[in-house]
Amino acid sequence: MGSGTSTQHHFAFQNAEKAFRAAALIQRWYRRYVARLEMRRRCTWSIFQSIEYAGQQDQVKLHNFFSYLVDHFTPSSHNERDFLNRIFTEERSPQASETQNCGDYDSIEVPDSYTGPRLSFPLLPDHATALVEAFRRKQRLHARYVLNLLHEARKHLVQLPNINQVSTCYSEEITVCGDLHGQLDDLIFIFYKNGLPSPERAYVFNGDFVDRGKDSVEILMVLFAFMLVYPKEFHLNRGNHEDHIVNLRYGFTKEVMHKYKIHGKKILKLLQDVFCWLPLATLVDEKVLILHGGVSDRTDLELLAKLDRHKIVSTMRYKTRKENKKQAEEKGNANQTGSAGRPSPWFLPQSRSLPSSPLRPSTHKAHRAGRSSSVPCGVPLDPKELSRRVRRSVDLELERCRQQAGFPAIKEKEEPSSSESEVDSDAEEQPQPTPEEWRQVVDILWSDPMAQEGCRANTVRGGGCYFGPNVTERLLQKYHLQFLIRSHECKPEGYEFCHSRKVLTIFSASNYYEVGSNRGAYVKLGPDLTPHIMQFQANKATHTLTMRQRISRVEESALRALREKLFAHSSDILVEFKKHDKDETALLSNQLFHNQQE
């Protein structure tokens, strides 16, 4: 019955073919479904990121605006001059009197009713562990201990070099963690999963410990505690959020004042001094450089190692009078309409235009003058003496600015010399970094990698630059390094390699934008310096959600945020729509556009 078997074969073949085709169909359909989900996720992501970075950009713009005002306010009368002085001295004199009190935590009484953790110094490992445990149980550390701990932390930090040197020969493995942004759950999870710090288990925390999340204070306490307990194995790098001006906007200041109503101000003042003493980078086995943001084509590790890092209290911008004037002319009356803090609508293509290279001086480029905007917490002075010095330095500065106004575009070389004379005229109690030093630090704290070659100004953030693979390569070669570890940017998987795996971004705040938005990650380096990445998502609930549900949730949240932003700027939007018409909608997908119209 040959025909029988052949018919059977025929059927079997047909069935097999049918099954094959059916499977192919299902797969085809499914892949499309996944692609559409991915598209939604990307759009959502870029919404969140735009809002986040636009916020930073706003702050920089606002800051520049006020700096501009101060710069251009030429006192024509005695009263006005005094007014200007008061702006400066008001910041200083309370500071002066409070620095005296900063070390004065002894006077703060801890009531018997206090059930939180009690610290005694020198700290022991058990204290640090107990602190973690106490915070896990939602206890709060008394202000006295906070101040005490910060004071001790500062004492320790002052001894550290700008670039920490770490070796894997002592503790075999080093764990590097990225941004935590006040998310204590993630820190606790890392310690739980990876183990607490110990002489055998070294840690490097790569900046941005505070802001946004709700437990920035607790995170700082834990990190500083372990730093004091294991000074050789526990390392902290400064991030762009370890900055009191940034904190004003992104929640840390608020958190401190809310949790410590009486002593909050004192704590914040002391924190300024602590933040500026944080090391700028960590170098592992002289081969792996860990820093918060990135690098630029001007990054000079020798200079970074030598400068006085505590002079840079804040990395917020401070333009010179000259270029502010030029920009004001170009923009017409835009700056002076009193619309302080009303930037152009965030969703307009701001980051799209390529700004000029930081190498070429031009009218658009933001030359960063050496001065940081706020005053370092120096030796306390008598207020009268202080105000006299301020008045003198203000006069000198105004004079210099007037002189500069007559000159052509500021060349790079002129800046250091102008700041040198600045240093001479200023009292030693107000040390200022040179423009170059300031810029070096801003670059390493704010820069982001990009895929294209080259190095251009980071207009999205308002500080630092975008650096390409060639910049990385050059730097690694120049200093005989193997690769860079940085943080600063949220990544869906908690980490991301780029520049042919020469740059690793590590981000440890999971669910940063919203529950389910991203994983957190940390990286372990052994003596061979091969990075091993560990991922996590510190929220059990998200594990059980499918990708679809996670994306929907995050999407909803993004649309909500977008709607709020649009509502807040609705009048601006109408104006811009009238001007630009179709161009903006190109940025939003159709779906979002329809939502917007609602």
Add this chain to the structure above:
Amino acid sequence: MLELREERKAFQKKETVSSTGKEVAVAEFHKKIKEAFEVFDHESNNTVDVREVGTIIRSLGCCPSEGELHDLIAEVEEEEPTGYIRFEKFLPVMTEVLLERRYRPIPEDILLRAFEVLDPAKRGFLSKDELIKYMTEEGEPFSQEEMEEMLSAAIDPESNSIHYKDYITMMVIDEN
């Protein structure tokens, strides 16, 4: 005679309408393609990673098979593949695809029948193992990641099976 002339007029009118219609359609498509492309244009230089092109094409409403996708990519790639696809090349090809309505999405009922082919006993479900076998051994096999992701949403943990009719309904609702 009159009728013929009128007929010709009517015919001409139709032609102009349809050609304007086409222009409008092309403009619409161009806009959509540009928007989708930009989502993946991370450096804002009108290029995307070739590995993202599939997502872009699919998000524009097309449902190509992997094989068809590879052919399409070959069309938009550079002579010497750089790993990047340029918008200038992508736009005309994709516009054509959309105009010709190529790679139409699969209607729900066809999808259902595909599942039924894999379930000849007409139980109404596939076991987890069966699904895995078909999806990873037949057709254009899934990667492990794709398989896991599908399982997480499709499989009913209690019965360890996928009730495909409900599954399809759920996915379709979610889409819209």
